[in-house]
Amino acid sequence: MSKQSKRREALIYHAKPKPGKIEVIPTKKYTTQRDLSLAYSPGVAEPCLEIEKNKDNAYKYTAKGNLVAVISNGTAVLGLGNIGPEASKPVMEGKGLLFKIFADIDVFDIEVDTENIEEFIQTVKHIAPTFGGINLEDIKAPEAFEIEKRLKEELDIPVMHDDQHGTAIISAAALINALEIAEKKIDEVQIVISGAGAAAISCSRLYQSCGAKRENMVMLDSKGVIRKDRDNLTSQKAEFATDRKIDTLEEAMKGADVFIGLSMADIVKPHMLKMMASNPIVFAMANPNPEIEYQLAIDTRDDIIMATGRSDHPNQVNNVLGFPFIFRGALDVRATKINEAMKMAAVKALADLTKEPVPEQVNIAYGETRLTFGKDYIIPKPFDPRLIATVPPAVAKAAMESGVSKEPIEDWNKYEEELLQRLGADNKIVRLLHNRAKLNSKRVVFAEADQLDVLKAAQIAYDEGIAIPILLGRKETILELMEEIEFDADVEIIDPKSDEELERKNKYAEVYWKNRKRKGVTLYSSEKIMRERNYFAAMMVNEGDADALVTGFSRSYPTVVKPMLELIGLAPGATRIATTNVMMTKRGPMFLSDTSININPSANDLTRIAQMTAKVVRMFGMTPVMAMTSFSNFGSSKSQTATKVREAVEYLHKRHPSLLVDGELQTDFALNSEMLQDIFPFSKLAGKKVNTLIFPNLESANITYKLLKELNKADSIGPIMMGMRKPVHILQLDASVDEIVNMTAIAVIDAQQKEKIENERLKH
Ligand SMILES: NC(=O)C1=CN([C@@H]2O[C@H](COP(=O)(O)OP(=O)(O)OC[C@H]3O[C@@H](n4cnc5c(N)ncnc54)[C@H](OP(=O)(O)O)[C@@H]3O)[C@@H](O)[C@H]2O)C=CC1
Numbered sequence: 001m002s003k004q005s006k007r008r009e010a011l012i013y014h015a016k017p018k019p020g021k022i023e024v025i026p027t028k029k030y031t032t033q034r035d036l037s038l039a040y041s042p043g044v045a046e047p048c049l050e051i052e053k054n055k056d057n058a059y060k061y062t063a064k065g066n067l068v069a070v071i072s073n074g075t076a077v078l079g080l081g082n083i084g085p086e087a088s089k090p091v092m093e094g095k096g097l098l099f100k101i102f103a104d105i106d107v108f109d110i111e112v113d114t115e116n117i118e119e120f121i122q123t124v125k126h127i128a129p130t131f132g133g134i135n136l137e138d139i140k141a142p143e144a145f146e147i148e149k150r151l152k153e154e155l156d157i158p159v160m161h162d163d164q165h166g167t168a169i170i171s172a173a174a175l176i177n178a179l180e181i182a183e184k185k186i187d188e189v190q191i192v193i194s195g196a197g198a199a200a201i202s203c204s205r206l207y208q209s210c211g212a213k214r215e216n217m218v219m220l221d222s223k224g225v226i227r228k229d230r231d232n233l234t235s236q237k238a239e240f241a242t243d244r245k246i247d248t249l250e251e252a253m254k255g256a257d258v259f260i261g262l263s264m265a266d267i268v269k270p271h272m273l274k275m276m277a278s279n280p281i282v283f284a285m286a287n288p289n290p291e292i293e294y295q296l297a298i299d300t301r302d303d304i305i306m307a308t309g310r311s312d313h314p315n316q317v318n319n320v321l322g323f324p325f326i327f328r329g330a331l332d333v334r335a336t337k338i339n340e341a342m343k344m345a346a347v348k349a350l351a352d353l354t355k356e357p358v359p360e361q362v363n364i365a366y367g368e369t370r371l372t373f374g375k376d377y378i379i380p381k382p383f384d385p386r387l388i389a390t391v392p393p394a395v396a397k398a399a400m401e402s403g404v405s406k407e408p409i410e411d412w413n414k415y416e417e418e419l420l421q422r423l424g425a426d427n428k429i430v431r432l433l434h435n436r437a438k439l440n441s442k443r444v445v446f447a448e449a450d451q452l453d454v455l456k457a458a459q460i461a462y463d464e465g466i467a468i469p470i471l472l473g474r475k476e477t478i479l480e481l482m483e484e485i486e487f488d489a490d491v492e493i494i495d496p497k498s499d500e501e502l503e504r505k506n507k508y509a510e511v512y513w514k515n516r517k518r519k520g521v522t523l524y525s526s527e528k529i530m531r532e533r534n535y536f537a538a539m540m541v542n543e544g545d546a547d548a549l550v551t552g553f554s555r556s557y558p559t560v561v562k563p564m565l566e567l568i569g570l571a572p573g574a575t576r577i578a579t580t581n582v583m584m585t586k587r588g589p590m591f592l593s594d595t596s597i598n599i600n601p602s603a604n605d606l607t608r609i610a611q612m613t614a615k616v617v618r619m620f621g622m623t624p625v626m627a628m629t630s631f632s633n634f635g636s637s638k639s640q641t642a643t644k645v646r647e648a649v650e651y652l653h654k655r656h657p658s659l660l661v662d663g664e665l666q667t668d669f670a671l672n673s674e675m676l677q678d679i680f681p682f683s684k685l686a687g688k689k690v691n692t693l694i695f696p697n698l699e700s701a702n703i704t705y706k707l708l709k710e711l712n713k714a715d716s717i718g719p720i721m722m723g724m725r726k727p728v729h730i731l732q733l734d735a736s737v738d739e740i741v742n743m744t745a746i747a748v749i750d751a752q753q754k755e756k757i758e759n760e761r762l763k764h
């Protein structure tokens with residue numbers, strides 16, 4: 001993607017569908033008059049009076065305990081400098097998003113229009129009663145030091161300047177690990193620190209606490225090396241002033257073991273890296289552009305241990321790994337401070353976690369085959385689900401042991417469970433899907449590539465490495481649209497109606513005719529049919545010219561299914577096709593079948609649908625826990641439809657005893673494990689969390705899926721086609737770009753699996 005399109009993509013991301021990245025959502029019922037009389041007047045007076053009696057009750061009756069203020073005045077926004085409070089808001093909203101997705105902490109971002117230290121402090125102090133914690137962000141040095149110091153002293157809730165301490169904690173953990181790999185001792189290494197601002201000073205102090213020697217450090221600011229004989233140094237800079245008679249970064253780098261960049265983009269040149277000692281450690285952490293580009297650095301020295309603040313290279317040393325988890329631990333024990341002991345506990349937890357075996361889902365999430373502790377993996381990845389169960393408990397324990405916790409944790413196992421519950425599964429599942437596809441991307445033909453949204457999805461799939469797109473449709477339109485969206489990749493474009501494709505079209509027509517000549521098809525009609533895009537695209541997959549097909553964006557489902565069934569046919573052993581939809585609900589992903597094909601399936605059909613769905617659920621890395629649904633519970637109705645569901649369950653219990661399936665069940669019992677346990681304790685699903693619902697007919701499945709989609713605005717993946725001989729996937733009419741990208745990933749994974757089955761078949 002060009003720089004220009006990246007820029008546009010970022011702007012559209014922030015502007016659409018509504019401006020910004022966060023919103024406020026009520027957590028209590030508000031539908032009836034009664035609800036409102038509790039939420040607001042008169043009911044609301046009761047908690048007010050309780051809090052008046054004892055301020056601590058605010059933690060009991062309001063959102064305070066899980067609410068953090070991300071506050072900035074915009075004076076040191078990333079490496080962009082002093083761009084002002086309004087311009088800092090996207091970053092602060094971004095921090096809010098990260099707090100939420102990684103640690104389930106709610107954030108109000110607050111941008112304050114003052115560069116005056118006292119005014120800033122008073123503003124924060126005046127609004128502090130709202131919050132359980134204060135995260136100061138992107139405030140420049142030296143003001144940041146005074147602001148943080150005073151607020152820590154004067155407030156009784158945890159205050160942390162993220163750029164100072166978040167950065168220090170993460171980079172210290174990474175430094176400890178990098179030194180272990182380089183086989184160097186922290187108290188012996190020569191360290192060059194570029195930058196003498198909030199982040200650099202705080203990092204250097206923490207490295208000292210970890211054993212680094214001040215006399216082995218050289219720090220630089222915008223004017224060069226900070227020497228003892230320089231005039232007008234701030235007290236923080238003076239703390240790190242060196243006796244050495246050097247002035248420039250180049251001189252400082254001679255023989256250095258470690259370079260820490262917390263300054264500006266592109267100030268380190270390759271020749272400077274060459275001057276460093278063996279196995280040099282380089283953390284170029286300026287954002288968004290590091291002090292030296294990752295690729296340039298590793299091309300310059302092959303013994304380098306390299307990290308940046310960015311997510312698109314190995315070793316992202318960025319405070320995102322810190323603030324969500326540090327505040328989570330602090331809030332959970334009602335810590336009054338974030339103290340040295342808590343910071344050190346976080347450093348140790350992060351450094352140690354890196355050396356543990358990495359779960360497969362993290363490898364998949366990052367498209368890696370095997371992440372292991374080493375030069376390219378010196379610090380955990382932000383999407384590692386173990387972080388939330390590791391760092392907050394370490395921080396919470398340290399808070400308790402150092403006497404700053406007001407509400408100690410008693411049951412650590414229960415706490416860990418609660419922490420894991422906080423991680424939503426939706427994004428994880430989409431990430432897993434995309435990364436599984438990326439591991440072995442396939443050629444996907446998009447049969448409606450002359451539709452803007454389909455083309456955009458193909459572009460994303462291409463850019464992300466999910467698929468190798470083949471664009472099918474009116475060539476002229478495709479080329480025009482490609483130019484419009486700056487999709488300038490060298491991809492195959494096929495126009496079945498053009499003369500260029502005549503040879504291929506005739507070949508496909510002949511194959512089609514040969515298979516159907518005794519079913520009333522003539523060669524002439526075959527040639528005509530091959531001008532139709534879905535037939536042509538399906539033949540491409542049949543003949544091995546494409547690995548998978550995505551279509552259906554602009555036509556009704558049945559009109560697209562028909563040619564697919566006719567041309568592609570059923571998978572070996574399948575007796576019918578069906579579809580499942582994955583709905584991202586509050587309780588996690590739910591699989592619903594059959595949402596698109598079988599109008600009134602028989603008992604036998606239902607068993608097949610259940611088995612095929614179970615396979616798909618496993619494809620998403622989950623264990624299927626399936627309810628066969630009805631309006632009846634375990635024989636309470638003798639009607640024909642309830643009976644057929646019961647028969648299907650009987651068959652599955654007999655033939656597939658290990659499958660976690662039961663019914664017939666009403667959906668409330670299916671989804672409420674306690675209710676099920678109470679009333680039907682004999683059920684195989686009692687006490688289990690059901691993640692799959694098989695419906696008795698198409699009406700009930702389709703209505704439920706569409707209802708969830710519209711009422712809850714639940715995201716959905718699918719309908720995922722099951723039982724086809726080849727990977728062919730049909731979109732819902734007018735699917736969104738995201739839905740098409742997800743469907744493309746499904747098509748690629750389907751192709752991978754079918755290839756694997758075929759290879760195994762050939763082996764035997
Ligand atoms: N990866 C991560 O997690 C984090 C990265 N950062 C990055 O660190 C950088 C600094 O942030 P922060 O400390 O908050 O900002 P500050 O404004 O507090 O500090 C910036 C520092 O950079 C120095 N500087 C500017 N130009 C140069 C130069 N050419 N050579 C050496 N030093 C220079 C400034 O010098 P002077 O004192 O003379 O003005 C100042 O000391 C930013 O790029 C930011 O993105 C920050 C926090 C976290």
Ligand SMILES: CC(=O)C(=O)O
Pocket residue numbers: 077078079138162163286287309318319320
């Ligand atoms: C990461 C971060 O906080 C910064 O660059 O300022």
Ligand SMILES: [Mg+2]
Pocket residue numbers: 078137138162163
């Ligand atoms: Mg910052």
